[in-house]
Amino acid sequence: MRLLKNILPHTPMLNVKNKEDNLFQILFWNCLCIAFFLLSFGTNIPTPFFILAIVFGFGNILRSRNFRISENKILLFLPLYFIIMGVSLGYTDNIGVGVKLLERSLSFLFFPIIFLYTKENSLMIKRLFIFLLIGLLVSFLVNLVIASYNSISIIDGVLSIDTSINGGYSFLDSFSHGGSYFISGEFSKLLHPSYVSVYILVVLVYFIKNKLEKRLQILVFIFLLSYLFLLASRSAFMILVVISIFLIFNAKNVRKKYIMVGCFIFGLLLLSSNPRISHFYSRLKGLSTMDHYKYATSEQARLLTWNASIKLIKSAPIIGYGVGDANDVLINKFKDLDYVYNYKKQYNSHNQFLQTFLQTGVIGFSILIVPFIYLAIRLRKNYGFLILLILFFSLMFESMLSRFNGIVFYAIMLSLLFKKFFFNNKIL
Structure with missing residues (x-):
């Protein structure tokens, strides 16, 4: 509760005091924040708020009557990717499966266009990440309760209505016998661990750069790394290693570099103790x-x-x-x-x-990869490059754009990375 009290005062809802804001733009950002909060709870729960954000986003475009695209035209590669997917229906037999994927992929068509005409500032973007962080915290607690219940409910390795305490195990023994419920996919019952791990990594990188109050920041980092440990995503651990090495080499302060090296070694030893990771090779x-x-x-x-x-x-x-x-x-x-x-x-x-x-x-592949190449060149000296690395490497280990939660997150994050806010922030 103390964590929430310290975070929430810094996340006021947008209001109309700023003359450049209008009701549609305010509602767009607020719906997006609520959707980001619910993103870790599954696919269906945040979907209505993403739909509302799309409606209000286009309402903002129509109200502003500014239909000229002056910058970041390369962002239109994402709608083009959606169009190429639609064209492929012309030579596919299983039309039903293709249409369902296109329905889930509408974010690639809508959100990039909306962000071309939507103004943002550091407060708006920070609010998105804070709401995502709070959603991760709540989802962690929910998963912890589910894992604890399933652990206590085990008798001889089989789920039972009776608790393992009644079956003869002590309270601590019940967790020992049901320990598998506290690792990997068994711990993430709300959403696949790969997607939650990406959210965690992106939030972690964001708050490395955009600092919270010192004690709060330490608590946030411990929480995020603990969640990552329990999810036991091997690809996430690999990405975390790459990010850590990148930060170490880019640290300008020698003292800070030594501290980061020490933390990296300690973290590597800790994460490698995860049973799912240690058995990887x-x-x-x-x-x-x-x-x-x-x-x-x-x-x-x-x-x-x-x-x-x-x-x-x-x-x-x-x-x-x-x-x-x-x-x-x-x-x-x-x-x-x-x-x-x-x-x-x-x-x-x-x-x-x-x-x-x-x-x-190769046509669709080229259209998918071009925004990554463009952003890698533009963001190579900015902390946004680390977020781009997370998105890119996670695509290498999972078909992340097969599910709505992956599609909408990538559409929004790639769109945000094109904004000037990310270009103007150095890594360290």
């Missing part, structure tokens, strides 16, 4: 000597998925297989290659760049 071993893939580990299955995706890309490199057929073609390829585990799990590419290549070929 051992679970990869033996792939080259396997004569069947019925019992492949999740790590091995990911490599097999990438291999199957690349084989398919070579057969249709220009336009791909369409947004409706890409997953079906990949699953059939698993069957042809006897990747039994992958076939049973019905995996997608687990890499958005490969997924896009399968859906729309």
Whole structure:
């Protein structure tokens, strides 16, 4: 509660005192803040507020009557990406699947256009991240309650209506027997850990640059790293290592650099103690000597998925297989290659760049990658570059743009990264 009291006074709702603001713009930002707060709770809960934000955003455009695009025209690559996905429906058989993906991807069409005409300042952007932070805190508490309940409810490894205390375990023993509920996907019942991990990393980077009160900032960092530890996302840990190394090399103050190196080593030792991370290499071993893939580990299955995706890309490199057929073609390829585990799990590419290549070929892939290249050049000396790294590397390890929560977050974050606010803030 003290954390919330210290944060909330710094997050006043926008009002109409600023003559440059109008009601539509105020409602747009407020709906966006509420949606960011709810983002960690699943897909359906924040969706109505994102829809309202789109409505008010276009209302702001119509009210301002300023239809000239003076800067950041490259932002239109995101709507163009949506259009290319729509065109691919012309050569896909599974129209229903393709249409559903397009419906989830409408954020790529709407939000970039809205942000071209919407004014922002440091307060508005900070409010977005603070609401996302508070949402992460509440979702953490909810997940903690669920994990604790499931842990206590275990008897001999099986969920039961009776508690494990009644079954003979002590209170502490019940957590020991149900410890798996406090790690990885079992701890994140509201939303897939990969998406929550991206939110955590982005918030972490933002508040490295935009400092809170000192004690509060320490508490926030401890909370975010603890949440990340329990989610046990291997890709998130890899991204965190890359960010840490980048910050160390860019630190201008020698004393600060030594402190960061010490924190990095300590953090690396702590994160490597995570059981899901410590077994990562051992679970990869033996792939080259396997004569069947019925019992492949999740790590091995990911490599097999990438291999199957690349084989398919070579057969249709220009336009791909369409947004409706890409997953079906990949699953059939698993069957042809006897990747039994992958076939049973019905995996997608687990890499958005490969997924896009399968859906729309080199055309869609090029349109997806251009904004990243442009922003990398523009932001290379700004802290926004670290957020860009998080977005880019997370796309390499998951098909993040297959679900609404990933699509809307990427559409908004990439749009914000084009704003002058990020260009004018140095890393350290």
